[in-house]
Amino acid sequence: MANRNLPFFAATSIDALGTGLFTPMSLLYFARVPEIPLATVGVLLSVAAAVTLPLPVLVGQAVDRFGARSVVILAQFAQALGFFCYLAVSGPVSLVLAAMLVSCGQRAFWSAVFTLVADLSERDGTTPDRWFALVGMTQTAGYGVGGLVSGLLLAGATDDLFRLVVLANAVTFVAAGVLLLFVRAGRRQQRAAAERGxxxxxxxxxxxxxxxxxxxxxxxxxxxxxxxxxxxxxxxxxxxxxxxxxxxxxxxxxxxxxxxxxxxxxxxxxxxxxxxxxxxxxxxxxxxxxxxxxxxxxxxxxxxxxxxxxxxxxxxxxxxxxxxxxxxxxxxxxxxxxxxxxxxxxxxxxxxxxxxxxxxxxxxxxxxxxxxxxxxxxxxxxxxxxxxxxxxxxxxxxxxxxxxx
Missing domain, CATH: 1.20.1250.20 (MFS general substrate transporter like domains)
Incomplete structure (x- = not known):
């Protein structure tokens, strides 16, 4: 892959690393730091995720009109903001609001990133199969390393360490969004045809x-x-x-x-x-x-x-x-x-x-x-x-x- 693609793969790796780091700690963080009952945490996170289920319909329209890259960048910054808000969660209401923001970002990211991958492979004149494979490999590697580090940290996790992990995940999303600003993807959208169909x-x-x-x-x-x-x-x-x-x-x-x-x-x-x-x-x-x-x-x-x-x-x-x-x-x-x-x-x-x-x-x-x-x-x-x-x-x-x- 050309050097011009390095920001994209760096962004996907950093994104996955932060997600892998936080996911194993997610329920424990809310149960131990803001001290919300574990059963309540699970229900509220599920509710927040369910509310965003219709979002891909709107994201698809935005991708066809404005391009996948712009949507993916906004999704990364939305997730970053949501994780910064996690640091301020103090009860069920603030938890569900912050979780909805994170879930919106996640849903938008997964609804747009594969179009961005297809656009990048098309720009380079290569087959999307290899691009999707490379993206899958970088995400799996990043997620795996993050999960491994998280498992090691859980053995002696304190409230301050939990907060540090949340902050680190927020920073990874900011870094991923900034890196994507340096990605140039060819667009083949035909806006008039898209609006008619x-x-x-x-x-x-x-x-x-x-x-x-x-x-x-x-x-x-x-x-x-x-x-x-x-x-x-x-x-x-x-x-x-x-x-x-x-x-x-x-x-x-x-x-x-x-x-x-x-x-x-x-x-x-x-x-x-x-x-x-x-x-x-x-x-x-x-x-x-x-x-x-x-x-x-x-x-x-x-x-x-x-x-x-x-x-x-x-x-x-x-x-x-x-x-x-x-x-x-x-x-x-x-x-x-x-x-x-x-x-x-x-x-x-x-x-x-x-x-x-x-x-x-x-x-x-x-x-x-x-x-x-x-x-x-x-x-x-x-x-x-x-x-x-x-x-x-x-x-x-x-x-x-x-x-x-």
């Missing part, structure tokens, strides 16, 4: 709607790991207590270093067929995880490690390729709207995963994994059917590049 074009685009629905299933597989695995290892298969850390760390390392390799390996395939492989791997992972209850204790650890490899490879393929396909299948003049709505697949998955797992796990320890395996298999079949319905130029990076030159 708007979301009506997307509502009439059945193949793209099917892509969003199918990706919701895949996104559910992606987020299921962090929610389900800790409980399953302890209460489902009675795995050793030390196992969770190495499994999650190993997965993080693979995601931080392997996405460009995965993109290169699946490049001969169409993007849809690459995602079919990811779906098949997730299906195997889910079913194999359900079968772990029958595995003898002596081989349980290597068995679960192999299961994790299936998950990691699926994620390595899905993360960059799904976003590249979504960007390529969107009309250039409406890319902001299309990708903002595409991100709802991940939002819906994060909303559904906790309830789906807890309800099914209560009924039977293997039921969540079996249900996920069935959903992944259905999603894989549905994805395969989309190859005949999505635009031909969106299926392969080489064809997309030829169509835009």
């Amino acid at each position: 708007g979301y009506r074009v997307l509502l009439a685009d059945r193949p793209y709607q099917a892509l969003i629905a199918t990706n919701t299933v895949f996104a559910l597989c992606s987020v299921f790991l962090g929610i389900a695995l800790p409980v399953y290892l302890v209460d489902g298969v009675a795995a050793p207590g030390w196992l969770l850390g190495p499994l999650l760390v190993g997965n993080t390392i693979l995601l931080a270093v392997g996405q460009t390799v995965a993109v290169r390996l699946v490049k001969p395939l169409s993007r849809v067929r690459a995602l079919v492989i990811a779906g098949a791997l997730w299906t195997v992972w889910a079913i194999a995880s359900a079968l772990a209850v029958e595995v003898p204790a002596g081989v349980l650890v290597p068995y679960l490690a192999v299961c994790m490899v299936f998950y990691a490879v699926a994620e390595l393929i899905h993360a960059p390729v799904s976003n590249a396909l979504a960007a390529a299948a969107a009309p250039a003049e409406l890319r902001g709207r299309y990708l903002a709505i595409f991100q709802y697949s991940f939002t819906i998955a994060m909303v559904l995963a906790p309830g789906l797992f807890t309800v099914l796990f209560t009924a039977g320890r293997t039921l969540p994994w079996l249900a996920l395996g069935v959903l992944a298999a259905v999603g894989t079949i549905a994805m395969s059917a989309l190859e005949r319905r999505l635009p031909a130029h969106a299926l392969r990076a080489d064809e997309e590049k030829a169509a835009t030159t």
